[in-house]
Amino acid sequence: NAGVTQTPKFRILKIGQSMTLQCTQDMNHNYMYWYRQDPGMGLKLIYYSVGAGITDKGEVPNGYNVSRSTTEDFPLRLELAAPSQTSVYFCASKDRVGTGELFFGEGSRLTVL
């Protein structure tokens, strides 16, 4: 029972490099989310999706892009990495109906040097 799987768990990038954080869920959830969490702080919503082919911006979308070609996958693309993007990134999903519980991945720690 995998739930929400994020890869990689750790990554170091140089300024200006690009990368993709992968997120996949096996619960057939409609809704998926990307959050970032800076040290000692709360969660900030980057992007979210309510279904395949539909994405929308959260409160901190600048410097990121997403796509949702399938129900299972919701990758987050970082273009031209900057030190301000050093953070822990969480992918999460929830069902459109049901208990409302948000299921989280284990997080990806990204450092931009």
Next chain:
Amino acid sequence: AQTVTQSQPEMSVQEAETVTLSCTYDTSESDYYLFWYKQPPSRQMILVIRQEAYKQQNATENRFSVNFQKAAKSFSLKISDSQLGDAAMYFCAWNRDDKIIFGKGTRLHILP
């Protein structure tokens, strides 16, 4: 717009004692969910307890219980018999459909 406020950035409690974490929210919706999530040093987000707004009865999960006051828009978490493993960041969250709003969190320290 909905907001969630956790007014206590940090709290400390003696082991085996009881502690209450505060959460207030603002919404014009009548049907929604409220949650408390725990984030230990491992950083994994763990659901502690869930409350459905239409239910008047307060939710309980073992040592964790809530005081849900819908009219006052208050949703506090009570942890009884605090244990060292309860040390974590606790986030209050409001949800309806695809909208999920998190508070900024309360860091809970357990004193041995």
